[in-house]
Amino acid sequence: MATVFPATALGAGGGLTPTATDNGTPATATTPTPASTECSPPGVVPVSCTPVAKARLVLGVAAPPETAPAPVKAGIAAANLIRTKPYIWGGGHARWWMPGYDCSGAVSFALHGAGLITVPMDSGEMMNWGVPGKGRWITVYANAGHAFAVIDGLRWDTVGDATGTGPRWHPDTVSTAGYVARHPAGY
Numbered sequence: 469m470a471t472v473f474p475a476t477a478l479g480a481g482g483g484l485t486p487t488a489t490d491n492g493t494p495a496t497a498t499t500p501t502p503a504s505t506e507c508s509p510p511g512v513v514p515v516s517c518t519p520v521a522k523a524r525l526v527l528g529v530a531a532p533p534e535t536a537p538a539p540v541k542a543g544i545a546a547a548n549l550i551r552t553k554p555y556i557w558g559g560g561h562a563r564w565w566m567p568g569y570d571c572s573g574a575v576s577f578a579l580h581g582a583g584l585i586t587v588p589m590d591s592g593e594m595m596n597w598g599v600p601g602k603g604r605w606i607t608v609y610a611n612a613g614h615a616f617a618v619i620d621g622l623r624w625d626t627v628g629d630a631t632g633t634g635p636r637w638h639p640d641t642v643s644t645a646g647y648v649a650r651h652p653a654g655y
Contacts, residue, residue, distance in 0.1 A: 522621030528552075530622050530637045539582040540605045540620055540655065546581020547624050547635065550574065555626050555633035561588045571626045572615040574635035575608060578624055579617075582606070584652045591615035595648045603651025611647050 521533035529548050532541045550569055553559075559566045560573020564580060576588035584606075589597060594610035607618045616625035623638040 523619070525622060525637050525639050528637060530619070532620055536620055537605065537655065539584065539652075543578045543582030543584070543606065543619055547574070547578040547619070547637070549581075550577055550635050551637060553634050555635075561590070564588075569626070569635050572610070574626055575615050575617045575624065577635075578619065579606075579608075579652075582652075584655075594650065596650075598650040598652045600648075600650060602649050603655050605655040606651055608650045609644050609647035610650065614647075616642075 521535050523530045523532045523536070523544060525531075528551060530544045530551075532544045536544075553566075553574075554568040555570060556566065556568030557570050558573070559569040560577055561570075564577060566573065569577060572591045572594060573588055575594065576585060579585045580588070585597075591610045591614055592612050594608050594615045595612075597608065597610075605620055609616050609618070614627075616623060616627075618624070618641075623641060624635065625638055625642075626633060626635050628638055628640075628642065629636040
């Protein structure tokens with residue numbers, strides 16, 4: 469079954485236009501949150517950890533805002549391609565296209581789509597990937613047994629979905645206690 473979007477709701481890059489939101493109401497400008505050094509490399513002027521505009525979830529598909537950087541849009545688009553695949557332990561590690569994905573395979577697929585990695589990582593490897601702390605656009609949360617990502621405000625995870633297991637977008641947050649937060653430099 470194909471998902472159909474009104475032509476006026478999504479922009480050319482797949483993101484919501486400045487005049488429409490996922491519920492049909494006019495979009496409103498958001499104010500950036502106060503600066504945080506957690507999202508900036510050492511010696512750089514601090515930037516906010518929160519994107520000015522966030523992705524929207526439309527019928528299970530993530531739609532990035534037009535203002536999102538190209539790698540963020542590409543990572544979201546890649547994740548959307550596998551968002552209905554089932555959970556398969558080890559899925560996404562032997563090759564990129566698999567019948568199903570495990571947690572780190574799904575996160576790796578999105579990061580690869582964003583052009584941020586060239587080989588899949590397991591959750592243990594993700595604990596040391598990138599830069600420590602939360603990112604402005606992408607944060608990977610990992611421990612020895614599980615990994616998930618928050619990309620432009622939406623959680624990309626293989627658990628917590630009432631309709632089945634496997635990689636899915638979630639608008640809700642979960643506890644990050646016991647996880648290491650990592651992000652790609654600049655994002």
